[in-house]
Every structure is written in C-alpha cells, then in structure tokens.
Amino acid sequence: MRMKNKLIALLLTTTIAAGMILTGCSGENKNNSGTGNTKEVSITNVSYDPTREFYAAYNELFQKHWQKEKGQSVKVTASHGGSGSQARSVIEGNEADVVTLALAHDITAIEDTGLIEKGWIDEFDKDSSPYTSTIVFLVRKGNEKGIHDWNDLVKKGVDVITPNPKTSGGACWNFLAAWAYEQQQDGNNEEETKEFMKKLYQNVLVLDSGARGATSTFVEKGQGDVLIAWENEAYLSIEEYPDDYEIVTPSVSILAQPSVAVVDSVAKKHGTEEVSKEYLQYLYSDEAQRLAGENYYRPSNEKILKEFADQFDLDMNLVTIDDFGGWDQAFKDYFDDGAVFDQIYSE
DSSP states (O other), rough: OHHHHHHHHHHHHHHHHHHHHTTTTTTOOOOSSSSSSSSSSEEEEEEEEHHHHHHHHHHHHHHHHHHHHHSOOEEEEEEOOOOHHHHHHHHOOOOOEEEEEEEHHHHHHHHHHSOTTTTTTSEEEHOOOOEBBEEEEEEEEOEEEEESSSSGGSSOOOOOOOOOTTTTTHHHHHHHHHHHHHHHHHOOOOOHHHHHHHHHHTTHHHHHHHHHHHHHIIIIIIIOOOOEHHHHHHHHHHHHHHHHHEEEESSEEOOOEEEEOOOHHHHHTTTHHHHHHHHHHGGGGHHHHHHHTTTTOOEEHHHHHHHTTTTSSSSEEEEOGGTOOHHHHIIIIIITSSSSSHHHHHH
C-alpha cells in the first residue's frame, strides 16, 4: 500500500511539473493567445470595486464564447479594488492583460507609462465604455432623515458615507455630481460651491479607499444615514437586503463611464493579445450587454438599454465629464494634490 501511494505521489508530482512546463510559468511568453496551440490560455483583468459580481458572471459567458470560437479554454483571474489604487498597482508591476476601471483618467495614467498604446479610448465603441452607471443615494428603509437631494446631505445631523476620491474612481464621480448640483443652484458661483462641498465632506463619517468598502461600512457595519453610491452598487444592496434599504435619485447626477483597455505591453509579453482584445470586444455583444443590465449596469447599446426601462430612470438629469472639460482638466481642478478636494478637506 505504501509503495502504491509513493507511485501515485510520484505520478502527481510529474504531472504537476509537466503542467508548469507546458504553461510556461517562469517564462515571459507564458500563454498562447490564440489558435488552439495550447489547451488553456490565461489572462488577468484588473478592475475596480463594484464589478465583482458582473465579471464573475461575464467570465463564464466569455469562456463559453472563446471555447466555441477557438476550441480553447480560457482562465480569467480578476482583481478588484479602488480604481485609482488598481491603476497604480498596474503601473507598479501588477501584470494585467486588460484593465476595466472606473474612469478614463486611471487608464490614461497607465498609458502615460507606455504600458498601454496611445489611442486606447478609440479602440472600442462608445469611448471604450461598454456600460455606464450613475450616482444615487442609498438610505435606510423609511428614510428617517428625509434625504431627497444633495442639499439634504449638508444638513446638521446627517452622516454621509462616500469613498475617497484620491483612491476611488467612484468617489470622483460622486464629487463631480455633487459639484454639478450646487453649480446649478448658485449660478456657477465657485466660492459658494466650495463652501457647499466643504459642508458635505464635514458630514462624511468615513472615507473608505473604494466603493465596495464604503458600501460595507454603510450596509454591513451600519454606519451613516446615507451612502453616495454607484447605481449598480445600490441595487445590489437592495437585492441582498430588500427590507432594509431604498434608493433615492437626486435631481442632478452624472453619466459615469467606466473604461476598458488592453494593457498592450503585458498582453504582448504574455502572448495574449488576441484573447485580451476579444475579452473586451465581447462586452459589446447582445448577451454581455443584457448581462450588464441584469447586474444593474446601464448597457451602452441603446436598444438593449430600453429593455431595462422599468429598472432604470432613463430621464435623469445627467451631466457628463465633458461639462468639466474632460478628465485631465477635472483632475487638475479638483483631485490633483493641492486642488479643490485637498483644499476643502484640509479645512
């Protein structure tokens, strides 16, 4: 019996070693993207916080698609965190084949290092934004504090939960949506808007590093009266706790456009260029667009978006990042070191 166990152990060791050689674990070209030359190809998707559930489902859908098209299995490893932090991790050596982040600026930061080729935003439709979202409020059932719009968030005694715009892409969208609301109220008076934002952040209990952490603080730890949240994140909370929370739609919000890109230098190194590009392109397929809607993202395909008209308020007053001069200008004005957010938060 012992001899039999030794033989089995030896066979298993040999099999594992052979598998490591075949997949090229220690070599630069660890995969083959394409054409059935290997039985399995592996890619890594570095994403932002609230996409966990969507990409868990999408990866299964894509695996079936790739197997059908190429006769090859594909393994997708996903990483999630605050969008800004995730972008920095890629810049610092996290070898993502693709990135699916909360805002274009985070991908541009990677592009600036040379890891992503210029022009990535035009590689896929809709500015490489296959789905969108917006910013809403999540409140506890009954809404005891009477929170209906942004001005209610600056009242005394209202505790707000929102993540940190220095690390979270969602938090940047939150900030800009609040700013746009107050600008419309005070006739674009910047000093009055700064004072409004200062009051808002004085009411913030916790600045988590990412959107999912902020949701956990509000939902699981029970802190705060209102969560400024991605629309999809708010819906997920209600799906899980239907009797505990409700969504409030503010009078002004923002069209949030998460962006996707192939990390060209890494995909080339890994030999995954073909599968990485198809992984992102397939997000625009009808099947993936409906899956996005089922996970409470707004499909970029207008026809499929209308199929979810009962789920989403399609008549919301939404500003866009273009109203702020684009992301480069928005970061310079609001989020870079010493810009408006630092000014009001330090005070």
